[in-house]
Amino acid sequence: MNDWPAVTVVIPTRNRTGLLQETIDSILGQDYPGDITCVAVFDQSPPDESFATVRSGRRVVVTPNTRQPGIAGARNTGVLLGDGELVAFCDDTDLWLPHRLRAQVAALGDGHFATCGIELFNDKVAFARSVPTSKVTLRDLLRKQLPSMHPSTYLMRRDAMVNGFGLVSEELPGGYGEDYELLLRAARFGPIVNVPETGVRVRLHTSSHFSVVETSETISSALRWMLERYPEFSRAPGGYAQLAGKIAFAEAALGRSAQALRWIGRAVRRRPWEPRAYLALAVTAGMPAPAIVGGLHKMGRGI
Numbered sequence: 001m002n003d004w005p006a007v008t009v010v011i012p013t014r015n016r017t018g019l020l021q022e023t024i025d026s027i028l029g030q031d032y033p034g035d036i037t038c039v040a041v042f043d044q045s046p047p048d049e050s051f052a053t054v055r056s057g058r059r060v061v062v063t064p065n066t067r068q069p070g071i072a073g074a075r076n077t078g079v080l081l082g083d084g085e086l087v088a089f090c091d092d093t094d095l096w097l098p099h100r101l102r103a104q105v106a107a108l109g110d111g112h113f114a115t116c117g118i119e120l121f122n123d124k125v126a127f128a129r130s131v132p133t134s135k136v137t138l139r140d141l142l143r144k145q146l147p148s149m150h151p152s153t154y155l156m157r158r159d160a161m162v163n164g165f166g167l168v169s170e171e172l173p174g175g176y177g178e179d180y181e182l183l184l185r186a187a188r189f190g191p192i193v194n195v196p197e198t199g200v201r202v203r204l205h206t207s208s209h210f211s212v213v214e215t216s217e218t219i220s221s222a223l224r225w226m227l228e229r230y231p232e233f234s235r236a237p238g239g240y241a242q243l244a245g246k247i248a249f250a251e252a253a254l255g256r257s258a259q260a261l262r263w264i265g266r267a268v269r270r271r272p273w274e275p276r277a278y279l280a281l282a283v284t285a286g287m288p289a290p291a292i293v294g295g296l297h298k299m300g301r302g303i
Contacts, residue, residue, distance in 0.1 A: 004034030007101060008082025008158070012065070012074035013092040014043045019203070020092045024051065027090060028058045032101040037061060039078040040092075044069050070175045072168040079158065079167060087158045093203040094152040100199030104155045107134070107195050112160035113186040115153040116199035125204070127299075130196045138187035141180075142236035145243075147302065149192075151179040152200045156186070165189040173225055174218030181226060204297065216250035216289075223247050237270035245276025249303050252283035260284050276303060 009027050013020050020040065027038055035057045042048065043065040053060045063081060067073035079087050086105065090096065100116060108114045117130025129148035136146065161167065165185045172178050186192060223243045227233055233240045248263035260280050267277040283289045296302055 002034055004032065004105065005085035006035040006037070006083075007032070007086045007088055007105070007155075008078070008084035009036060009038045009088045009090055010075050010078030010082065011038060011040045011090050011092050012043050012071050012078070013040055014045045016092045017048060020051065023090060023092050023094060024060055026095040026097075028055075028060070029098060030096060030101045031098045032105070034105075035084070036101070037082060037084060039063060039081055041065050041074040041078045043071065043074040068170045070170070072170045072172070072175045072178045076167045076170065079161060082158065085158060087156050087161065089154040090152045090200075091202075094150075095201040095203070096152075097199050097201065100153075101155075103195050103197065103199060104153075104193075107193050108155060108157075109193070111193040112157045112164065112190055113183075114155040114193040114195065115149045116195040117197050118148055118150050118153060119198050119201045120204050121201055122204040125298075128198055130198065131194050132196050134194055134196070136187065136192040136194050138184065138232070139236070141183055141187050142230075142232050142239045144238050145180055146183075149183060149194070150200065150202055151182075152202060154179075154182075160189065171225075173221035174215070176215070176218050176222035177226060184230060216253040220247050220250040220254070223250075241267045241271035241274040242276065244270065245274045245280060246303055248280035249276055249283065249289070252280045253289035257284045279303070 011023060024038055027036060030036060038060045040051050040060060040062050047062045047064050049062050051060055052062045063077060065074040065077050067077050075089060104114045104116055117128065120127040120129060131146050131148055165188065168178050169181050172181060183192065223246055227243060244263050244267035248260050248267060251263060252260035261284065264277045264280050267274045279292055293303060
């Protein structure tokens with residue numbers, strides 16, 4: 001008898017057929033004893049049935065995004081289509097290490113949500129990133145964003161997600177920060193289990209760099225939306241300052257200096273050393289925002 005629960009892995013994808021196959025192979029190649037179903041959700045692109053396959057204890061299902069266009073709707077399409085006790089996410093450019101799923105399921109126990117460490121990589125560099133604790137609380141997530149808790153590491157009980165803390169938000173402007181917002185809701189539900197060891201390789205690629213001119217409006221709107229809906233940030237000065245600094249940087253990138261300075265003030269009043277506030281100030285003084293973003297990405301960092 002196999003006591004390992006069945007897992008549905010949701011992979012939103014759009015025009016990445018070569019990388020998608022690598023991602024699927026890394027998931028089907030897990031040393032996990034239970035059944036695994038990959039649901040490749042084609043968002044704003046026609047489904048490619050050539051990816052569909054069935055083998056012993058493993059299968060790949062292909063479907064279009066039937067909800068709101070974008071990554072949130074695509075993930076929710078896969079969650080609702082799947083029937084495994086557990087559901088996991090993976091982006092279509094990322095790779096799971098063979099032990100990832102077994103280690104997380106073992107650590108999850110009676111919990112409802114688990115994450116693990118990551119390695120950011122490309123052809124030239126690799127950076128290990130992880131949260132060094134076995135549990136992450138709402139307070140931890142309010143104090144600061146933890147980017148190593150990447151969505152490609154998410155493992156959740158399907159019932160807790162569908163009937164408890166909820167699906168991925170399709171209300172966030174532009175879908176920006178939907179992964180962090182989901183973590184906040186899940187942590188309200190109870191502590192998140194974390195496996196500090198690396199379980200996922202997250203690919204650094206140029207299409208993941210945010211185009212400042214095109215997306216700064218979305219970033220500013222989405223983070224203001226988040227601050228309005230999570231009053232708990234008023235009791236977490238560090239986390240508020242981090243989001244306010246990001247809003248300030250986005251406003252500065254848009255050339256709205258008055259708004260940028262207002263958010264810079266809000267950030268430094270909560271945390272005087274908030275680095276994003278000073279990066280935003282540099283942009284208002286004339287430094288190109290793309291140059292700052294590009295330099296941070298070379299170090300495996302972001303705004």
